Structure formats: structure tokens, C-alpha cells
Amino acid sequence: MVNEILFKKAVNGDKDSFIQLIEPIKEKLYKVAFVYLKNEDDALDCVHDGIIKAIKSLDTLKEPQYFNTWITRIIMNVCKDYIKKNSKVVLVDINDYEDKLISEDNKNDINYEIKTALNKLSEKERNLIVMRYLEDNSLKDIVTKTNLPLGTVKSRLNRTLIKLRKYMKEA
Structure with a gap:
């Protein structure tokens, strides 16, 4: 469950609050990206890009309790876009x-x-x-x-x- 006070502060532009929201799930986000891309550097790039997208669109998330699912979905979409853009075929190893x-x-x-x-x-x-x-x-x-x-x-x-x-x- 996401701390609603941190979430509201993050929506209002408090970077430290956003970092506190990301901190407990950062490893999970990386693992999701790595499963898609099978490359450490690409996965880190996509997590970075996904977090930037999340920061920019944080105010569109209406229900704070869905923050983890929401940001995971953003990371997945960034990875899928990256794969399409680079025409890579990624299989689970x-x-x-x-x-x-x-x-x-x-x-x-x-x-x-x-x-x-x-x-x-x-x-x-x-x-x-x-x-x-x-x-x-x-x-x-x-x-x-x-x-x-x-x-x-x-x-x-x-x-x-x-x-x-x-x-x-x-x-």
C-alpha cells in the first residue's frame, strides 16, 4: 500500500517523496525490465525512462493504492516500445x-x-x-x-x- 501523504507530496512536485515511493520497488521494476530485455544496460535505461514518464504523469493517477501496479505497467510499456523500436526479439531464458x-x-x-x-x-x-x-x-x-x-x-x-x-x- 502506498503512503497517501507521500503520494500527494510527490504529485505536488516533492522529489524526495517520489524517491521514497520508488525506493521499496526499484529492484522489482528493474527485474521486470530485465525479463523483457535480457540486458542490464537496456533494462536500466528503460527503468530510468519509465520513472521519468511516471514523474511527468503522476497527477493522472487517481488512486494512490495502484501506484505500484501503475508504475510497473509504465516500465513494461517502455520496455515493449524499446523492443519494437530496436526490432529485438526477446525470449525468456x-x-x-x-x-x-x-x-x-x-x-x-x-x-x-x-x-x-x-x-x-x-x-x-x-x-x-x-x-x-x-x-x-x-x-x-x-x-x-x-x-x-x-x-x-x-x-x-x-x-x-x-x-x-x-x-x-x-x-
Whole structure:
């Protein structure tokens, strides 16, 4: 929940208040950008550009409690625009999430199975799995990020998990 007093001060141009709003979520914003761009410098540039856009349009946000979702969405849109502008194709590299997926005990056996299974999924399916289980986003956050209805997100996640289990059994 965003501190409404800080939010109001930020809307009125108080830079320190805006920094205090950003501080607890800055790492999350970077991670979102990095997932899209797979490049540290590009991700940092997009976060910077997104924060500047947010500062300029902060007065358009009517409900302070949606600040985190709102700024995350701005970062996502800046990243998407950057990708379009630079004609880059960005796929989720599951290797970046290797440590989150497996424990040291079973690393060799399970690592291969998981990578193989995840690589069989489409990009959209992989992104859903990454958002839900590796980035630990709530369904509501995924709905916001993907701009899809909740029912669609739930059914796609369910179908993707069924596919993933099937692929894991095959491996």
C-alpha cells in the first residue's frame, strides 16, 4: 500500500517523496525490465525512462493504492516500445531462473528435465510460468501485466501446467 501523504507530496512536485515511493520497488521494476530485455544496460535505461514518464504523469493517477501496479505497467510499456523500436526479439531464458527452479541435491537430473520441458512451451506459456512461479506474481499482478482477463490467465496457467507436467514425464 502506498503512503497517501507521500503520494500527494510527490504529485505536488516533492522529489524526495517520489524517491521514497520508488525506493521499496526499484529492484522489482528493474527485474521486470530485465525479463523483457535480457540486458542490464537496456533494462536500466528503460527503468530510468519509465520513472521519468511516471514523474511527468503522476497527477493522472487517481488512486494512490495502484501506484505500484501503475508504475510497473509504465516500465513494461517502455520496455515493449524499446523492443519494437530496436526490432529485438526477446525470449525468456530459463537459465536465468535455474537456481530458483531446483535445489542443489537434484540439480543435474532435474535441471535437464525442467529446461527441456520449459523449452517445449511457447513464449507466452513460458512467460506465464515465469511471472507466476519464478517471479512470484499474484494472479492479479499477471492480469495487470498481460492485460488479459482473470479467467483467461487462470485457464492458460492451468493448461500450461498440464503441458509442463506432460513434458516433464516424457523427459
